[in-house]
Amino acid sequence: MxxxxxxxxxxxxxxxxxxxxxxxxxxxxxxxxxxxxxxxxxxxxxxxxxxxxxxxxxxxxxxRGVDAVDETISAADFGTYHALVIGINDYQFWDDLKYAEKDAEDIRNILVENYAFPKENVTFLRGKDATRDGILKALRFKLVGLNENDNLLIFYGGHGQLDTMTEKGYWIPHEGEIFQAHTWISFSTVQDLLLAPGVKAKSVIIVTDSCYAGALLKRSGPTPGNLGPNELGLERYQQRLMESSNKRSRLVIASGGFEAVPDKSQFAAELKRALKNNPYPFIDMELLFYTEIYPKIKFIGQQDPSFSRLVTGPDDDGQFVLVKKADSSAVEPLEDSDESLATTDDTETEVNREKVTLTVRSNVVGDTVFIDDKNMGSTRLDVELDPGKYDVRVEKIGYKTFEQSIELAMGDIPTIRATLQADHAPLPVIEFYEIRPDSIEPGETATMTWRTSNA
Structure with missing residues (x-):
């Protein structure tokens, strides 16, 4: 040569x-x-x-193009994992739910059995134990006890509500009263706790599966994005995870936006399936959300899930990294047969399949939707109903009431688009008034007479 x-x-x-x-x-x-x-x-x-x-x-x-796994990276490098899991079916004043507690329990079990969450580090609140005081105490207890190398995952499954006056979102605890916001848990309270200077935790993520969960993102911003092992190769991806997991993060995953979500949650089903079928020893929640959860739910189109980070406070564009247990591969993965949505009661399942999802939208914010005189919350609204005829009413102060009757049948995809028109009726005008006598002493009475127009 x-x-x-x-x-x-x-x-x-x-x-x-x-x-x-x-x-x-x-x-x-x-x-x-x-x-x-x-x-x-x-x-x-x-x-x-x-x-x-x-x-x-x-x-x-x-x-063959297969990247070698960097065996120098271990679960301990990502810190210690803690979780607070909340699921509420039983409510004192609100309609009871059927699936929230089971979803929360399944997620608790997956974290403990498949991932590096020690059982003693996972707190599970359900039903009557999930009071306002109980949830806030458990959250504060978790946050206070964490150090700079700890990670905390918070999951909430239950009722959520939007205050139409303040447009603030809330979790509804077991004893929360209807129309009594002071008995609920505001998203701003949860955010303030997560962003408090005294909270030393490295990474915290909230996963909320409730109506109006998008209100939790009001103080949030877009994430920087993250390439996965398919783009970077497994070894380089894991090295990136080590770098990003060492930065602090305060992240939020919401099951929907400013709309109601069904009791039988597609979000929870996809989250459980993604967690169980994850093939990687280390994966960040952002990648898991955008590759396995978001596309499937958006394809169905009933919910608008989102991933974001709290833009104020101790967030350095880090990632919340999940670490699988070494023996978790022995766990049978979920199939695509919708097993995670199945129930043990065949009759209950059959009844649920006969529901029709009614979508209600309007041209204003802060309205109230009534279906057969029952308050269903604000738009955007997606609600599961039995087939039949319903009277729908949308109201807002200062606007004329919108009313429509609708017949729901199996196979329909009904949508009501309410157009509320501003009520320009003239205000009452006082044309004349008179008080007699002109002055009175203590104990005496006076008479006032007036005349109005446009009343």
Whole structure:
């Protein structure tokens, strides 16, 4: 083999082959690559200079485009994991739910069995234990006890509500009263606790599966985005995770926007399926959300889930990284047969399949929707109803009431688009008033007479 260089600095490589003589013009970088390949080939064929068994295995894997897993990264490198899981079916004043507690329990079990969440670090509140005082005490207790290397996941499944006057979102605890916002848990209270200077936790993420969950994102902003193992390769992706997991983060995943969501939550089903079927030893929640949860729910179109981060406070664009247990591969993955949505009561399942989802939208914010005189919350609203006829009314102070009757039948995809018109009726005007007598002493009475127009 002859190697020469012309006046332009290009390397001329002329291999001496028995079958043919080939001359090739190469750049210096490509030439050095060829020389390296030839050198490795010589090592492989010369006695005593071959690759060892370990090196052969690595070389074979690399030639097939499979990245070697960096075994120097361990679960301990990502810190200690804690969780507060809340699910409420039983309400004192609101309609009871059927699936929220089961969803929360399933998620608690998946975190403990599949991921690096020690059982003693996971607090589970359900039903009557999930009072306003109980939830806030548990949250404060968790946050106060965390240090700079700890991670906290908070999951809430239950009723949510939007205050139409303040447009603030709330979780509804077990004893929360209807129209009594002071008995609820405001999203701003939860955010203030997460962003408090005394909270030392490295990463905290809230996953809320409730109506009007998008209101939790009002103080949030977009995430910087994150490439996965398919784009970066597994080894480089894990190295990126190590870097991002060492930065602080305050993240939010909401099951919907400013709309009601069904009791039988598609969000919870996809979240559970994504967690159980995750094939990677380490994965960040943002990637899991955008690859396994968001596309499937948006395809159905009934909910508008979102992922964001709290833009004020201790957030350094870090990631919340999930670490799988070494033996979690033994857990049977969920199939695509909607097993996670199944119930043990065949009759209950059959009844639920006969529901029709009614969508109600309007042209104003802060309205109230009544279906057969029952307050269903504000638009955007998606509610599951039995087939039949319903009277729908949308109201807002200062606007004329919108009313419509609708017949729901199986197979329908009904949508009501309410257009509320401002009520420009003239205000009452006082044309005349008179008080007699002009002055009175303590204990005496007076009479006031008036006349109005437009009343």
């Amino acid at each position: 002859n190697i020469d260089t012309n006046e332009y600095g290009t390397v001329i490589v002329t291999p001496n082959l028995a079958a043919a003589r080939i001359k090739t013009c190469l750049t210096p970088r490509l030439a050095s690559g060829i020389l390296m390949a030839l050198f490795i080939t010589l090592l492989a064929v010369l006695p005593g200079c071959g690759l060892g068994e370990d090196e052969k295995a690595y070389s074979e894997d690399a030639s």
